[in-house]
Amino acid sequence: MREVGIPHPRLSLPEPGQRDVPQAFLAWLSDAIPMVEHLGIHEMRWEGESLVLELSLVPNLNDKGTGFGGGLTAQTTLLGWCWTTLWLRERGYARDVVVAEATQRFLAPVTGDYRLTCAPESVQGPERLDERLASRGRGRIGLVQQLWCDDTLCLEAHGNYAVLPAA
Template structure:
């Protein structure tokens, strides 16, 4: 049971270069952030610099029978946090990540199960983050998220994620 003001234990870092087991990471995430269990995340995949979730719409339904904007915005923010956290873990950094700024643009209603994709805003975003971490011990990365319902782009989001200095 989580307690206010008490940090959740971190998931041990995988060996550098081996990556994370997506199922183990999602299980830990559900314990660390209790609302995750109610978001409808069915699967998480990583391919290079792309992180993708497959989600069920039902947990995020609004009164109109479509996706609730607040839930979708929370999911885009969390997806960016996961991208940054998993990137850090891949390179052996044991750091905290916080969202510094986030915004969304809703383009079409979400009418069925959907997928969310997250990528760095700049082609060399990960490399620049690594340089900042090495030089200053902290850094920031801009990420973009898209929500697709079938072939329809329903939401575009952008967030800046700050990597805090080591404790």
């Protein structure tokens, strides 16, 4: 059971140049952030430079029988945090990541199981973050998250994630 004010132990870093196994990272994340196990996440995987979550709608229903905006917003924020954290871990960084700014635009109701994708807003974003980490020990990256029900884009979110300096 997690305790307030006590950080969760970090997951050991993968071998240099290797990616975490997303499902193993998700299992650790469910321990680190207790809410995660209640979000309806079935799968986490990489598709190129995009991190993808497959989710069930049932845990996120609102009073109208569609997706609850607050829960969907939490999921987009979490996915951006995961993308940034996993990207850092692949490069040998065990750093704290925080969301600095986030916006959402709801485009259509979420009426069934769905997938969330997350990728850099700019192709140069990861390279710029890498340069800032090397020169300043901290940095930020802009990410875009999209929620899809089949072929319908229901939600688009933008987040700015800050990588904090090493402790």
